[in-house]
Amino acid sequence: MHIVVIGAGVVGVTTAWSLHKRGHQVTVIERLEGAGLETSKGNAGQRSYGVVSPWASAAMARKALTYLMDRDGPLKMRMPPSLDTLRFLVSTLRFAYAPGVFGLNRRAMLRLGIHSRESFLALEDELNLVFDGDHAGLMHLASSPHMMTEYVDTAEVLDELGIENQLLSPQEVREYEPGMRGNGPLHGGLRYATDGTGDCHLFSRSLAEACEKAGIEFRYNTRVNRLVADHRRVHGVELEGSNGMHERLEADAVVLSAGFASPLLAKEVGLHLPIYPVKGYSLTAPLLDAEKAPRSTIHDDNFKVVSTRLGDRLRATGFVELSGFDRQIPETRLQTIRKSVNSRFPGAADLSAATTWTGFRPMTPDGPPIIGRGTRENLFLNTGHGTFGWTLSAGSAELIAQVIDGETPALSLDAFRPGRFAE
Ligand SMILES: Cc1cc2nc3c(=O)[nH]c(=O)nc-3n(C[C@H](O)[C@H](O)[C@H](O)COP(=O)(O)OP(=O)(O)OC[C@H]3O[C@@H](n4cnc5c(N)ncnc54)[C@H](O)[C@@H]3O)c2cc1C
Known part of the structure; x- marks a missing residue:
C-alpha cells in the first residue's frame, strides 16, 4: 500500500x-x-515508560488551585480563560471524576510504556541512531515526607505491572546522582530503574x-x-x-x-x-562541570522541573500552561526553571548561555x-x-x-x- x-x-x-x-x-x-x-x-528528553499517567486525575484537580496561586507553581492559565480553554478543562474534569477511568487509563498507558521501551530497544539495536540516548533510569525527588508517601502508592502500581522501581533514602538518591550538591529539600526519591533519556529532536x-x-x-x-x-x-x-x-x-x-x-x-x-496545545518551556545549556551534572533525568517535585543530561548538555523543562497558542517565553518562567537547577545542580551548566524554547503538548482532555x-x-x-x-x-x-x-x-x-x- x-x-x-x-x-x-x-x-x-x-x-x-x-x-x-x-x-x-x-x-x-x-x-x-x-x-x-x-x-x-525541545522537550524534557525523558523516555519515562514507568511514569506515564493520565492528565485527567482527581488528585491533580485537587492540587490545581494551589499550583495556580503559587508564582513558581507548575500550572499557569491565561485569565480570563478562552472558551476553548474552558471547554478543555470541563472535559478534563469530567474524565478526572468519572469512576474508575483514571485507574484504567493509567494502566493502559503504563502497558503502552512497557511496549514502547521494547520497541525502542529493538529500533536502537537495528539502527545506529545518534541522539544522546540512554536507559540509565529516571528519578523523582521527594522534597517533603508527604511526597514520599505518594511515591509508596505509585510503587505499588509499578510492582503490580512488573515495572522495576526503588524507593530511595536521601543518601541513596545522592549515590545515584552524586552531582546533586544543591541545598534543595530532599526526603528521598523514587527511581524508575529501566526508564531512559534522549534528545527527541x-x-x-x-x-x-x-x-x-x-x-x-x-x-x-x-x-x-x-x-x-x-x-x-x-x-x-x-x-x-x-x-x-x-x-x-x-x-x-x-x-x-x-x-x-x-x-x-x-x-x-x-x-x-479535542486536542489542546498545553504549553511548556525548556532551556538547554552547555555543561560546565560534568561531575556536578545529573547522570540521567531528575524530576524535582519542589518546582516540578525536570533536569536531564543529554550528552554534554543539560536540559531543564517545566510548566503546564493553558494560554492557547502563543509562542512567547516570559522571563519569569525561565527564572523558575533556573531556580530549580541551581537548587539541585549548582555549577553544573552555563545557564547564561542556554538556548530557550517553548512547545505545545498535543493534549487530550483525559x-x-x-x-x-x-x-x-x-x-x-x-x-x-x-x-x-x-x-x-x-x-x-x-x-x-x-x-x-x-x-x-x-x-x-x-x-x-x-x-x-x-x-
Ligand atoms: C515542555 C515539554 C516537555 C515535554 N517533555 C516530554 C518528555 O520528557 N517525554 C515525553 O515523552 N514527552 C515530552 N513532551 C511531549 C512530547 O514532546 C510530545 O508529546 C511529542 O513531541 C508529540 O510528537 P508529535 O509527533 O505528535 O507532534 P509534533 O512533534 O508537534 O509533530 C507534528 C508535526 O506535524 C506537522 N504538521 C502539522 N500540521 C501539518 C500539516 N497540515 N501538514 C504537514 N505537516 C503538519 C508539524 O509541523 C509537526 O512537525 C514534552 C512536551 C513539552 C511541550
Whole structure:
C-alpha cells in the first residue's frame, strides 16, 4: 500500500518506519523544513515508560488551585480563560471524576510504556541512531515526607505491572546522582530503574535520515491543506508547498500524526479531536562541570522541573500552561526553571548561555493518546500524545501499523480509541 503520514514529529517518523518495515510504500508530509522541529524539538528528553499517567486525575484537580496561586507553581492559565480553554478543562474534569477511568487509563498507558521501551530497544539495536540516548533510569525527588508517601502508592502500581522501581533514602538518591550538591529539600526519591533519556529532536532527525536511506520519501516545506475523501474512504491529500506549489497526492491510506494541529484536518472528515496545545518551556545549556551534572533525568517535585543530561548538555523543562497558542517565553518562567537547577545542580551548566524554547503538548482532555481508525475506513490516527509523546512514540507506531495491516494489536486499544470523546 502507499501510505501517507501527515507530520514528521517523533510520532510521524516512528510510524513511517514501522510501516516501511512491514513492506509499505510510505510518504511523509511535513510543513516545516525538517523532522522533529515542532513539539518534538525541545522537550524534557525523558523516555519515562514507568511514569506515564493520565492528565485527567482527581488528585491533580485537587492540587490545581494551589499550583495556580503559587508564582513558581507548575500550572499557569491565561485569565480570563478562552472558551476553548474552558471547554478543555470541563472535559478534563469530567474524565478526572468519572469512576474508575483514571485507574484504567493509567494502566493502559503504563502497558503502552512497557511496549514502547521494547520497541525502542529493538529500533536502537537495528539502527545506529545518534541522539544522546540512554536507559540509565529516571528519578523523582521527594522534597517533603508527604511526597514520599505518594511515591509508596505509585510503587505499588509499578510492582503490580512488573515495572522495576526503588524507593530511595536521601543518601541513596545522592549515590545515584552524586552531582546533586544543591541545598534543595530532599526526603528521598523514587527511581524508575529501566526508564531512559534522549534528545527527541536528534532522534527524529536521525530516524528520518535512516528512513530516507531505506526509501521512504519525506516532503518537507509542504503542508497538507485537506484530506480528499468521500463518505467511505480517503483518496489522498491536497498539498501546498512553501514555494506556492499545489498538488493532489493519491494514497491507499493516510495516518494523521500532526500533533496539536491534528484537529484541523480531522474536522473536515467529521472527526472531533479535542486536542489542546498545553504549553511548556525548556532551556538547554552547555555543561560546565560534568561531575556536578545529573547522570540521567531528575524530576524535582519542589518546582516540578525536570533536569536531564543529554550528552554534554543539560536540559531543564517545566510548566503546564493553558494560554492557547502563543509562542512567547516570559522571563519569569525561565527564572523558575533556573531556580530549580541551581537548587539541585549548582555549577553544573552555563545557564547564561542556554538556548530557550517553548512547545505545545498535543493534549487530550483525559490524557491517553488517540490511536486507531478514524471516520473513514482507510484513515488512521496516531496523535494526541500530550506529555508523553517521546516516550510512547515507538510503541504507538507499532500498534497503528498493526491496525493498518488488519492484525490484532499487541495491546488493547480501548483507552486510546478515537471515538471516545463523542460518547
Ligand atoms: C515542555 C515539554 C516537555 C515535554 N517533555 C516530554 C518528555 O520528557 N517525554 C515525553 O515523552 N514527552 C515530552 N513532551 C511531549 C512530547 O514532546 C510530545 O508529546 C511529542 O513531541 C508529540 O510528537 P508529535 O509527533 O505528535 O507532534 P509534533 O512533534 O508537534 O509533530 C507534528 C508535526 O506535524 C506537522 N504538521 C502539522 N500540521 C501539518 C500539516 N497540515 N501538514 C504537514 N505537516 C503538519 C508539524 O509541523 C509537526 O512537525 C514534552 C512536551 C513539552 C511541550
